[in-house]
Amino acid sequence: QLIISLLLYSLSSEVSLSCPQECPSTHDLLNSLRQVEKMLALHETSYQQGLRSLRKKINALHNSTMAFFKNKSPSSCPKPDPPANGRRLGRVFAMGHEVHFLCKPGYELIGPRTRVCLESLKWSGQQPMCRSESHTRLNSTANSLASFSSAASSFAALSASSTTTSSSLASSPTPSSPSSSVRPSNCTHFLGSTHCTCDVGFTISGRDNNICTADIDECHLFPLAQPGRLCIHQCVNTPGSFHCVCPPGYSLSRDGRSCTDIDECENLSHNCTADRLCVNTFGGFKCVTVKCPKTKNATYIKTSPMRCERNPCMFGDKACTQAPNSISFHFLAVVSNMSAPRVLFRVSAARVLGDTLRFGLAGGRGRGHFSVQRSGRQTGTLLLVTSINGPATLEAEVEMSELENNTLLGRYLTKVTLFVSPYMF
Incomplete structure (x- = not known):
């Protein structure tokens, strides 16, 4: 529109200079340009109105879309906040999943330790909080201890009046000598109500829920033979908890339940002398000596730390040629009661000179536990056929014979x- 106005001004100036007012075509031209200017102004106004209408429609579509997503039902519970002076464990808030809560040292959890996302997409229980242990003791010691004394007195009276349960109640605590398995509960008074809790592993009891008794023996509830056992080796119960112990030669794993073998040979914590070889075993180590056999028929020389080879035989010495050409030594460490059958070792020939290769057991302690099978043209396999209950040390001698026309070559x-x-383990 500004361009049209400038064009009209320029044209009118040129016309006034070049043509006097008696020229009728000049007035007609100016009127035509003014009509064009009006028409463009109308188009511009219509365009602005259409743009505003389009913006309104886009905003309405955006608002309806956001409202749809806001009104759509969520598939998980809202994210629970961790308690003050504590933390929340768990990052999945879908239905059926759990979150757990812990408090910092010096604080005690008041409320549920675990909350579950229900089908209603709400968390079970109430939001827990962490209360200072010193504050809790100051508020509840007097009331809890008084109730504890009265409850203990009632236990003593009941024990004296009943003959059928006297033996079971004889170990019940008295006010003068409370047992470590009975302790006062931690009670909190809030808005006219009292909420009492016990430490982990204890059960709340008493008329007013103000004493904690009978430490739960987690080791007894989850024995070693059952699935989901607490400890892989030994479980030691403690008041309100438990801890796992590993046998000598093992270290407790990061999970606090499994045991990891300590490699004494690698970390040089063994006592093997320089002339003996250290072999790591599960839970310990062995110091072994590799010596070549001394026989009347043949002589051997040690060609490597784990191999002996026979010296050449005299011509016609059949006894010497019947002796093994080479003897190799190998040491394996296994766990007790390992499942069988199981492949333990493979023996292979690098090259074959004759036309026949045979494999078999030549001897050794515990031959009933082993078997040798052919697993390839040039390979034999040593198998464990029955499980072994340790501790034990067994030996197997695998013989590989090479023949040519049924004549022994080696x-x-x-x-x-x-x-x-x-x-x-």
């Missing part, structure tokens, strides 16, 4: 020593 002996741990 024998190769592999001695496998099995160190069975007394533990199943």
Whole structure:
């Protein structure tokens, strides 16, 4: 529109300079341009109105979309806040999932330790809070101890008047010598109501729920033989809790329940001398000596720390040629009661000179636990066929014989020593 106005002004100036007022075509041209200016102004107004209408429609569509998502039912519970001076464990808030709450040292959790997202998409129980232990003791010691004394007196009176339950109540605590399995509860008074709780592992009891008795023996509830056991080796019950213990040669894993074998050979905590080899076992170690056999028929020389080879035989010495060409030594560490059958070791020939290769057991302690099978043209496999209850040390001698036209070309002996741990882990 500004361009049209400038054009009209320029055109009118040029017309006034070049043509006097008696020129009728000049007035007609100016009127036409003014009509064009009005028409463009009307188009601009219509465009602005259409743009405003389009913006209103976009805003209405955005508002309806947001309202749809706001009104849509959520698929999880709202995120629960951690208690002051505590923290929340758990990041999934979907239906059926749990969150757990813990307090910092010096604070005690008041309320449920675990909350579950229900089908109503609400958390079970009330929001817990962390209360200072010193504050809780100051508020509840007098009332709790008084109730504890009266409850203990009632236990003593009941024990004296009943003959059928006297033996079971004889160990009940008295005011003068309270047992570590009975302690006062932690009570909080808030808005005219009293809420009492017990430490983890204790059960609240008493007329007014003001004493905690009978420490729960988690080790008894979850024995080692049951699935989901607390400890893989030994569980030690403590007032309100438990802890796991590992046997010598193991360290407690990060989960506080499993045991990890300590490799004494790797960390140099063994006492093997320089002329002996350290072999790590599950829960300990063994110091072994690899020596070549001394026989009348053949002589052997140690060609590596784990291998002995026979010296060449004299021509015609059949006894010497019947002796093994080489003897290899291997040491394996296994756990007790390992499932069977199980592959323990494989013996392979690097090259075959004859036309036949045979594998078999030549000897060793505990032969009834082992078997040798052919697993390939040049490979034999040592199998454990029955489980072994440790601790035990067994030996198996695997013999590989090479023949040509049923004539023995050579024998190769592999001695496998099995160190069975007394533990199943």
